[in-house]
Amino acid sequence: MTSHGPTPAFHPGSDGTDGALASRAEGTSLRDRFTRYYSLTKPGVLYGNVLTAAAGFWLAARGNFDWFLFIALILGTTLVIASACVLNNVLDRDIDTKMERTKKRVTVTGGIGVRNAVIFSILLFVIGMGILIAWTNPLVVYVGLGGFLVYVVFYGMLSKRLSIHGTLVGSISGAAPVLAGYVGVTGAFDASAILVFLMLFLWQMPEFYSIAIYRRDEYARAGIPVISVVNGIKNTKTQILIYTILFVISTLLLPIFGDVGIVYTVVMGALGLYWIWIGIVGLRATDDDAWAHRMFRFSLVIILALSLMLAIGPITP
Structure with missing residues (x-):
């Protein structure tokens, strides 16, 4: 990390005391817990990406629509993207404490502990990739896995913090869903893809x-x-x-x-x-x-x- 990168900050849940606070926070009503975990998936980002995945699918289908394949692709893609967003929230806690629009995220306030957030991310990823592997095609799986790695590792962990070109890297993962939707139908890359x-x-x-x-x-x-x-x-x-x-x-x-x-x-x-x-x-x-x-x-x-x-x-x- 360069000298201009974000400085690691203290986060709720980083020691025993705040871990207990996080545990008590997660012990509230089922509805409140659902709301907090749902917020971890960055719904605005999530649904925007799912929308483009659907658009890519519809474009490639050209009116010959396979509803089962569509549902499997959208569900699997949604869960994989959600997993990446949750993990990104965990990794960005030091940044989020310093920005007005993110300082109330549950990973910052202690509403959800880091361990539980990571477990949630893993479950979403495993289920999502399982659906894509079982009911779509290998290209969709590769695009989904590639988009996940680019967003979490190459963007979230590296370029976002180190380089002015982080946006270029992040845009690769942001364009993956529409590609996944398209190749989910065609099973091949072509000029339109x-x-x-x-x-x-x-x-x-x-x-x-x-x-x-x-x-x-x-x-x-x-x-x-x-x-x-x-x-x-x-x-x-x-x-x-x-x-x-x-x-x-x-x-x-x-x-x-x-x-x-x-x-x-x-x-x-x-x-x-x-x-x-x-x-x-x-x-x-x-x-x-x-x-x-x-x-x-x-x-x-x-x-x-x-x-x-x-x-x-x-x-x-």
Whole structure:
């Protein structure tokens, strides 16, 4: 760890006294315990990734839908992603204590002890991978395992803390679900599989870089070398615009392969041009935080629209 990395901090549950506090906290009602364990899975991140996995599946299915395979893939993928999120919460306790939006996570407050969180993560992983191994295909298993390792090890444990390029590494794992969904149907990599992976990879860059602008002070306080902290906001805005343009181009390449038609092209083209326009406006914006919030909010519109259009694109004109 470099000198600018986060400094290990004291965490509830790190000795006998706080371990007892964590145990008492976990001894409350069943509903409260469920809520705490559920929060460990980072539901916002979890369901966003599951949505793209479903979109990849629907795109590859092209109307020939296998519901059993779909349910198995979505359930297994959900559990594996949830496992990674839980483990990431455990690993990020030192960072989370220093950031406003994360300091109330149960792994920080002692609502769930580290040992129980790790056991929960292992159970989710074993069950999820078991489902993928039993009822999907080897490519899905490899993509799921690869995404898990990249997110937990190469992103969470290493690049996020050590390098400005952590976002690039994290975006690989973030693009894995849509790829898993696609190859779950085809059982093979093809040009469209690579393209949907690229779309999700590129989308995450302006999305996270926008967050890095309006949460710049929090990342700086936690010692996380995000681009806005290391290179400044002006450079971050330029990178956001570049990646937004590349994302839009990638979405408009899909019709070339005959997977989608004019409806997809018009919708994604119009939304993409508007997102680029927001990025251009940002270069001259004086209220950086307000603009970054706007850019981030529209990134959510974009990913919802993309997921929908990937799903219905093959069956619409």
